[in-house]
Amino acid sequence: MSPARTDHDARRHDVSEAVWRVLAEHGFGGLTLRAVAEAMGASTGLVTHYFAGKRELVAHALDILETRTRERPRQKTPAPGLPALRAHVLDILPLTPDSTAMNRIWVGSWDLALSDPALFAAQTARYERIRETLRAAIGDARRLGELPAEADPVRLAQTVLSFTHGLVVQALFDPERFPPEHQIRLTDDFLAGLRHPENQ
Amino acid sequence: MSPARTDHDARRHDVSEAVWRVLAEHGFGGLTLRAVAEAMGASTGLVTHYFAGKRELVAHALDILETRTRERPRQKTPAPGLPALRAHVLDILPLTPDSTAMNRIWVGSWDLALSDPALFAAQTARYERIRETLRAAIGDARRLGELPAEADPVRLAQTVLSFTHGLVVQALFDPERFPPEHQIRLTDDFLAGLRHPENQ
Missing domain, CATH: 1.10.10.60 (Homeodomain-like)
Incomplete structure (x- = not known):
C-alpha cells in the first residue's frame, strides 16, 4: 500500500x-x-x-x-433457548459506554428514518431480522421445555423486542435509575415471567 | 374580544x-x-x-x-388495578391516526432531547411521572389480588413502560405487522403474564 x-x-x-x-x-x-x-x-x-x-x-x-x-462485541456464545434469548437482549441494551453511544445514535436516527422512505424500509427490515433471531431462540426454548408449548414465537419475539427497545429509551434518559446491573435485573425478571409456571 | x-x-x-x-x-x-x-x-x-x-x-x-x-382523548375511566394499568398502556400506544402522529413526533423529539440538557431533564421527569401513574395502578392491582404480593411496583412499572415504548417504536416502523388490534392483543398477553399464576 x-x-x-x-x-x-x-x-x-x-x-x-x-x-x-x-x-x-x-x-x-x-x-x-x-x-x-x-x-x-x-x-x-x-x-x-x-x-x-x-x-x-x-x-x-x-x-x-x-x-x-454488526461488529460490536457480544455476549459469549450462550446455551440455546432462554440463555440465548437473554444474550440477544443484553447485546442490545446500553450496558457499556460504547453501547450507550451506539444506542443513543440509533434512537437519534429514528426521527430521520420515520420520514425517509428508504431509511424507513431499512429499519422495518432490520427489526424483523432482530425478531427472527429472537424467534429462533424462543423456538429452542419451547422445544427445551423452558417456555410453554402454547407460547407463540411470533408474538413473544415482538413482546421481547418491545421490552428491550423500551428499556433502551428509559435507560438513555435516566442512567442513574437504570445502571447496567439494574437493566440486567429487569431483563432477568422479565424473562423469568415468560417461563411456564410449572418450570418455575 | x-x-x-x-x-x-x-x-x-x-x-x-x-x-x-x-x-x-x-x-x-x-x-x-x-x-x-x-x-x-x-x-x-x-x-x-x-x-x-x-x-x-x-x-x-x-x-x-x-x-x-395532555389533552388527548383517553380510555373511559376503567376499574382500578389491572384494568387501569391496561388503560394507561392503551392511552400511549399508536392505536389511532392522531395517536400515531403524536407518537411519531415524540419519538422524533428524542434525538433533540438526548443532546439538550433542559429537554433531557424534562423527558427524564416526564417518564418518571408516567411510571408513577403505572406504579399506582400496580399497587392497586396488588391490593386487589390481581398481581402477586411479591411484585415490586417500582420495577414492574419500569417493565410495563419498557414494553409500551418499545411497542410504540415497532408499530411506528411496521404498521402492517402491528395494526391496533394486534397491539391490543400483545398488551393483553403481556399483562396476563404479569398475573399471579394462582389467579390465571
Missing part, C-alpha cells in the same frame, strides 16, 4: 471517528460539516473534501452505525 | 396546525420556517412573524406536543 493510500485511510478513519463523536454528543440534529471539523480540530474545508453536504454526511453516519453495530 | 385579536388567534392556530403537520410528516429534522410556510400555503415572511428562527420554532413544536398529549 502506498503511503498516500495509508494517509488517506488514516484520515478517513479520523473523519469517521469525528462523525461518531458528534452523533453521540449532539445527535443527527447537530451533525453538520462544521461540527465534524471542530471535533477533528480541522477546517470545514477539509471535511467538505469527504462530504459534499449534509446528505452525504448523514449517509456516512448511517454506514458507520450499521458497521459498528 | 376585538376582531384583530380573533384574527391573530385564528392565524396562530393555523401556524400551530402547520407545525404539527410538518412534524408528523418530516420530523424535527424537516422542521424549517420554509416547510411550515409551505404547509400553510403562506410566505416564509409570514412565518418569521411568529418565529425568529429554528430555535423558537422547535420550542413552539414542543409546547404543542406537551399540550396535545
